[in-house]
Amino acid sequence: MRVLIVEDEVRLAASLRRGLVAEGFVVELSDNGPDGLDAARDGEFDAVILDVMLPGMSGYDVVRRLRAERNWVPVIIISAKDGEYDQADGLDCGADDYLTKPFSFVVLLARLRAVLRRGAPARPAVLSAGAVRLDPGSREVFVAGDPVTLAPREFTLLEYLMRNPDRVIGKTELLDHVWGSGDQADGNVVEVYVGYLRRKLGRSAVVTVRGAGYRLAC
Numbered sequence: 001m002r003v004l005i006v007e008d009e010v011r012l013a014a015s016l017r018r019g020l021v022a023e024g025f026v027v028e029l030s031d032n033g034p035d036g037l038d039a040a041r042d043g044e045f046d047a048v049i050l051d052v053m054l055p056g057m058s059g060y061d062v063v064r065r066l067r068a069e070r071n072w073v074p075v076i077i078i079s080a081k082d083g084e085y086d087q088a089d090g091l092d093c094g095a096d097d098y099l100t101k102p103f104s105f106v107v108l109l110a111r112l113r114a115v116l117r118r119g120a121p122a123r124p125a126v127l128s129a130g131a132v133r134l135d136p137g138s139r140e141v142f143v144a145g146d147p148v149t150l151a152p153r154e155f156t157l158l159e160y161l162m163r164n165p166d167r168v169i170g171k172t173e174l175l176d177h178v179w180g181s182g183d184q185a186d187g188n189v190v191e192v193y194v195g196y197l198r199r200k201l202g203r204s205a206v207v208t209v210r211g212a213g214y215r216l217a218c
Contacts, residue, residue: 001024001025001026001030001046001047001116002025002026002027002028002044003025003026003027003045003046003047003048003049003112004027004028004029004030004036004039004040004043004045004047004048004049004099005017005020005027005028005029005030005044005048005049005050005137006029006031006033006035006036006039006040006048006049006059006062007029007030007031007049007050007051007054008029008031008032008033008051008053008055009051010031013029013031015105016030016105017029018106019109020109020112022117022172023109025141027123028043028045029045031036031054031055032054032055032056032057033054033055033056033057033058033059033061033062033125034056034057035056036048036050036057036058036062036185037053037062037065038056040062040066040071040073041066041069041115044206045073045162046073046074046077046116047073047074047076047112047115047116048065048073048074048075048076049075049078049108049112050062050063050075050076050077050078050095051077051079052077052078052079052086052090053079053080053081054100055120058189059077059079059090060090060093063075063077063090063093063094063095064093064138065092065095066094067094067126068126068201073098074096074115074116074118074119075094075095075097075110076095076096076097076099076108076111076112076115077090077095077096077097077098077099077102078099078101078103079100079101080100080101080109081100082101094195096115096118097111097114097115099111100166101159112180116203127159128162129162129165129186129216129217130217131143131144131202132158132162132201132205132216134158135161136159136161139155141155141158141201143200143201143202148200148201149200150183150197150200151196152199153178153193154193154196154200155177155184156178157174157190157193157194157197158197158201159176160174160177161206161214161216165215165216167215168209168212168214168215169214169215170212170213171187171190171213172187173213174190174213174214175187175189175190178190178193185216191213194206194208194214205217205218
């Protein structure tokens with residue numbers, strides 16, 4: 001198994017390389033974002049271990065570029081950025097796992113084996129439905145190639161609909177997942193925000209299924 005480590009901390013990179021080689025992996029190193037991206041593109045690796053704060057290009061941007069090019073090599077992000085939003089950003093970019101520094105090599109090895117078992121099936125990081133494209137990582141939305149600005153709640157509602165394209169979603173479920181159970185919102189707010197989406201995306205973008213809920217038009 002061939003693994004690429006993209007890490008600018010020399011001692012950490014060398015330590016990871018020694019450990020993985022001892023476990024039977026073939027390992028190559030890169031110490032900056034652009035070189036790591038080129039290596040991941042051309043090296044036919046089975047997995048990539050990727051830092052976030054890299055010279056030249058962030059790890060987030062490396063993953064975005066790979067996924068935009070339909071390169072689905074499994075990626076584990078390793079980073080000292082340990083906030084929940086940092087981790088969410090890494091996963092939304094298209095990474096398969098996120099491990100915060102400092103971490104146990106035993107845990108990293110187990111997670112590496114897990115992503116290798118899953119393999120690299122095609123799974124686009126950018127969601128699409130008809131003319132609408134939504135990038136969870138950059139939080140950008142496009143309709144027929146043109147950018148559309150959505151308020152945070154509008155974006156969350158659209159993302160939930162796009163992640164459930166093949167079913168009708170009721171108001172209660174939308175309130176739970178988009179507004180949260182702690183919000184004292186009623187079903188009317190769902191209708192209001194569906195109206196906002198229709199004005200920005202097109203009147204036919206969200207379909208009302210009478211008595212059942214809403215679904216995204218494909």
